[in-house]
Amino acid sequence: MDIYDISFFFSTIWVGPFWFGMLVFPEHELTKKALAGPWFFLGPILIWWAVTVTNPQGLVDLSKDFANPSGILEGLADIMSSKAGASAAWAHMVAGDIFVTRWMWKRCLEHESEKWVNAVTVFFGVMLMPVGIALHAILVRGDAKPNMDDSAATV
Helix, strand or coil: CCHHHHHHHHHHHHHHHHHHHHHHCCCCHHHHHHCCCCHHHHHHHHHHHHHHHHCCHHHHHHHHHHCCHHHHHHHHHHHHCCHHHHHHHHHHHHHHHHHHHHHHHHHHHHCCCCHHHHHHHHHHHHHCHHHHHHHHHHHCCCCCCCCHHHHHHHC
16 A cells, blocks of 8 residues: 555545535535535545645646647546556545535525435536536536525515
8 A cells, every 4th residue: 555545545445535525414504514614625635636736747848739739639548547647546536526516415404405316416516527417417406495594685
């Protein structure tokens, strides 16, 4: 087991409690509190930075490949075929998945969606993001329900 295996493991495990809270306890105050700040995606972002700093050549190579449009995809494939590149890409994807999943979870709460709608979109938000986004777009529609706390402040 090397640093890249460890970074892969930690970027995955980091989002687990946040995802589990949104999935199983979507309306619980601890879930809302845990997802109020940046902690839910900060772990994978820091792991991405750590992997990138320990192996900056991948980022240098990617920058060079962007200068040659016909070689971008090949260069990206080369970077992704290394443990460092795959680990950094995984941390990047996990951070994006949990960030968008949090948005979908909040939107489900704002729309007072049924629990199964929240569960389906949150589950697929982390497990298979394109499916999660598609389901969320189909299942959560219309205007958000007014928040009682917000309406009391405007009266």
